[in-house]
Structure formats: structure tokens, C-alpha cells
Amino acid sequence: MANFNFTLAAPHGQSWRDLSRRPAAHSPYADRVTLSVHRDMAELEADWRALDASTLNSLHQSFDWCAAWTRAHDGQLLVVRGAIADQLLFFLPFEVERGHFFRTARLIATEHSNLNTGLFAAEIERVPRDHLARLLSEGVRRALRAHADVVALERTPAVWRGLPHPLAVLPGIANPNASFQLSLAGDMERTIAQLNAKRRRKKMRLSERRLAELGGYDYVVAREPAEAHALLETFFRQKAARLEAQGLPDVFGEPETRAFFRLLINRHREGDSLLELNAIRLKGEHQGRIIAVTGLSRKGDHVICQFGSIDDTIAADSSPGELLFYRVIERLCGEGVALFDFGIGDQPYKRSWSTVETALRDIALPLTLRGYAAAGLHRAVVRAKRVIKANKALYALVQRQRRRWRASAEIAAD
Known part of the structure; x- marks a missing residue:
């Protein structure tokens, strides 16, 4: 386990809410936020399950969901824990994928997740937005740069259940797909x-x-x-x-x-x-x-x-x-x-059933020099997908080409 400290606490005699209304330049900080990196889910289970209880944290980052994924997959697990003294602020559970050129840290099970929120405590609201952005960018960069080149936080909401999401403080781009819900x-x-x-x-x-x-x-x-x-x-x-x-x-x-x-x-x-x-x-x-x-x-x-x-x-x-x-x-x-979620992906049956459309964002955070190239490539791919899906004729052409490639690959394999 490695620890990283960042100055982010309110001065004596002031509340976080008072402080959040003031420019950061006028806010002296004395205490420190500690980030630690963990490889063993079991040592975090009690705190993790406590954060699970919040309805604002996605099921896809719950302890049991992530434990099942890591048991079925042979990947490198890295969990970033943020806290002020004894007060837990968040968990960001990552798995590291090693490609030909880049190491990418993604939230566990992103491939089959409809919604990614990370796990945040209610106390995260007390952290001013500019300091939270620095914590989630500079802090995570220092914590993970020895293990990955880029962090990809995909399918995250800017607003969830009527509240702004903590990850929305980071710059991101629109995911090619929204998710669709029906209010019951x-x-x-x-x-x-x-x-x-x-x-x-x-x-x-x-x-x-x-x-x-x-x-x-x-x-x-x-x-x-x-x-x-x-x-x-x-x-x-x-x-x-x-x-x-x-x-x-x-x-x-x-x-x-x-x-x-x-x-x-x-x-x-x-x-x-x-x-x-x-x-x-x-x-x-x-x-x-x-x-x-x-x-x-x-x-x-x-x-x-x-x-x-x-x-x-x-x-x-x-x-x-x-x-x-x-x-x-x-x-x-x-x-x-109260909410039935048809998940990510724009399909006619989802639109016919839904009363809510939730826009999702992708965040690419470079950790190393190589990671800047990876982040740029990630954003370019997402933008290309969004352009293709917005054009029905172009999307149909791409789908037909995918089918041809797949058929050719099967013939070659035989």
C-alpha cells in the first residue's frame, strides 16, 4: 500500500459549505487528504460496503459486483482510497489493461457496466469543486502513474438522481451513447x-x-x-x-x-x-x-x-x-x-419505454508522457463513434463492413 498526501482541509472555525463559496486563493489549508493504493479488496471490505449503502453509488462499483468480476478475470487490481484523517471520502476501484502501447486503468468491469460512478461518501460535497478536481486529477496521477499510462473513467454521469456527480469536476467528452430510464x-x-x-x-x-x-x-x-x-x-x-x-x-x-x-x-x-x-x-x-x-x-x-x-x-x-x-x-x-433502467445504448424499444435520458461522459486522465498520446487517441475514438452513430447512413455502412470483416475472418480461420 502506498500513501500520497494533498492539502485540502478547511481552516479552523469554518465549514466546508462556507469555504466552497469562497475563491480557493483565499482559503488557507493545513490538514491533508491522504490517497492510498490497495491491491487487496478484502482489506477494504468493511469501508467499501459502507459506501455501497448510498443510492448515489452505482451497483457496478459495489463490493460484490467487483469481487465477482475480479474472481472471473485475471487482471491487475488497484483501488485508490481517499480520506481526510479518519473520514473516508471515496474509493475508485481500477483494473489495469495492458495493451501493445499503453497501460490503461479502467473502473472494474467497465466492459459490462451501464453506469459508472465510483464510490463517494456524502462528505465529498464539502470539498470545494476546484480542490476536488485537483485531488481527482493530480492526486490520482501521482498515485497510479507507476502502474498505468492513462485512466479512463467511462460511462460516468454529469448528474445522477438529480444531483451533480463528483466526477463531473473533471473535463470529459460526451459518450457516444446515453442511458435510458423509466420513472415508476x-x-x-x-x-x-x-x-x-x-x-x-x-x-x-x-x-x-x-x-x-x-x-x-x-x-x-x-x-x-x-x-x-x-x-x-x-x-x-x-x-x-x-x-x-x-x-x-x-x-x-x-x-x-x-x-x-x-x-x-x-x-x-x-x-x-x-x-x-x-x-x-x-x-x-x-x-x-x-x-x-x-x-x-x-x-x-x-x-x-x-x-x-x-x-x-x-x-x-x-x-x-x-x-x-x-x-x-x-x-x-x-x-x-422508483427507477427502471434500460441501460446504455440508444435503441427504439428503450426510447419507447423511457421518460428519462441520462447523458454519460468519458474522462481520459493521462498519467505519463505516453499517457497523453493514449488520452488523445481515446478522445478521438469516442468522437469518431459519436459522429458515426449520429449519421444513420454512415452507421449502417460501418455495421455492414463489420459483418463483412467478421465473415472474412471466419472463412480465413476455416
Whole structure:
């Protein structure tokens, strides 16, 4: 463990709120913020779980989520801890990826995260913004420059749950994708009244009528681990088949990624769920056939849809994915959930369900001379993706080219 100190405390007799209203040049500081770098999650568990309790900290940086990821992946773990004396301020849990030219520190499991916030204590609000920016830039640079060339803080919100986020003090650029949420209003009728309720109910009745012709269906919530694991394997098969049909790579195909999601099912959080599997299962002639699956994570009153899939070889005209979302949201309305999160990525079904669009930011913090080149490249790639996605014709062209490259690679491999 290494320690790094930074002067950031308020002078005697003044509150942080008073100080935050004054220019930094008029603020003498005497005490110090200590940053320490840790490689062992276990030694931080008690403090980490205390920060988990805040609804403003993403489930994706929770102790159990990160522990499952690190167990499934063989990566270098570095956790930056910030504190003033005995008062914990934040954790930033990183894993270091070693590329051909750069070492990049990313928040753990960023590849499969819908929202990254880091872990901040409420006391972080007392730190003036300019000093917080210096702490998160100069401080993290000194703490990690021996281990990485650049820090990539991706998919971070400028504002979350109506409050400015601490990471917003750092300069960043817009992520090519936003995330989409639906505010739940206590019951299904009031919730869909925010949308086109008449159209939504009509679509649901049509789905049910078409499934009734096949013998009906059950809405399934996996309550036992064995059932959850069976539905997860069904999802892996369905998703792989659909992505292959579209000529796209299977982002869930890596053994480490699949092991991670299996581990989430086996880890339990009191009152919350790391991964809950829901499905539409046919009755009648096709008894037991699963035609739609979704995986949900819950933290307090916030539920995130982590993934979803459908079997489009049967009853595709019944819109089983839409029906599954209707039943999921209907159930959650009665379980104290305030926000249903469809996650990152702009897709028509997400827009049709959502009342909130959350803009996300990417922050590239160079740590070394080589890291400045890495940060510039990162920003250039993000901007290029944003331009491509904003142009439908160009995006379609890129997708077609990706499919051609993938087909050529498969032919060469054979």
C-alpha cells in the first residue's frame, strides 16, 4: 500500500459549505487528504460496503459486483482510497489493461457496466469543486502513474438522481451513447400514463392473444439458483444465435464473461439482487419453451436491465421481449422501485419505454508522457463513434463492413 498526501482541509472555525463559496486563493489549508493504493479488496471490505449503502453509488462499483468480476478475470487490481484523517471520502476501484502501447486503468468491469460512478461518501460535497478536481486529477496521477499510462473513467454521469456527480469536476467528452430510464409511479396504470398508455395496453393484449393461440404462457421469476442458472444459459444461447444472425460478435461469448455472470447469481446481497433472471415461458404444445429472457440487478429503488434476449424462431410476432418488460415493470411497480433502467445504448424499444435520458461522459486522465498520446487517441475514438452513430447512413455502412470483416475472418480461420 502506498500513501500520497494533498492539502485540502478547511481552516479552523469554518465549514466546508462556507469555504466552497469562497475563491480557493483565499482559503488557507493545513490538514491533508491522504490517497492510498490497495491491491487487496478484502482489506477494504468493511469501508467499501459502507459506501455501497448510498443510492448515489452505482451497483457496478459495489463490493460484490467487483469481487465477482475480479474472481472471473485475471487482471491487475488497484483501488485508490481517499480520506481526510479518519473520514473516508471515496474509493475508485481500477483494473489495469495492458495493451501493445499503453497501460490503461479502467473502473472494474467497465466492459459490462451501464453506469459508472465510483464510490463517494456524502462528505465529498464539502470539498470545494476546484480542490476536488485537483485531488481527482493530480492526486490520482501521482498515485497510479507507476502502474498505468492513462485512466479512463467511462460511462460516468454529469448528474445522477438529480444531483451533480463528483466526477463531473473533471473535463470529459460526451459518450457516444446515453442511458435510458423509466420513472415508476407506484402502479402500472400511472406509470404507463407517462407513455402512450392506450398503445402500450393494446400491444400487450395482442401479445397475449397470439401466445394464447399457442397454449398460453407463464411469466417466470427465477427464485432458486438452479432455475436462474438454467435461464442464464438459455440467454447465452439465444443471444449468441441472434448476434451471429446479425453478423455481430458475441459480447457475452468469452468464458470469463460468462463465469462472471454465473458468479453474480451465486452472490447474495440483503434486500438487493446482483442478478435476477426473468423470462416468458410457453405452455401448451410448446410446454417449457423459453422465448424471452432478461437479467436484472437491483440496488435500493433502482433496477437496471443488464441484458435481454428472445427466441425469434417461434412466436416472434407476439413481441415476447416487449411483453416481458411489461410484466417486469408491472411487478416492480408494487415492490418499491422508483427507477427502471434500460441501460446504455440508444435503441427504439428503450426510447419507447423511457421518460428519462441520462447523458454519460468519458474522462481520459493521462498519467505519463505516453499517457497523453493514449488520452488523445481515446478522445478521438469516442468522437469518431459519436459522429458515426449520429449519421444513420454512415452507421449502417460501418455495421455492414463489420459483418463483412467478421465473415472474412471466419472463412480465413476455416
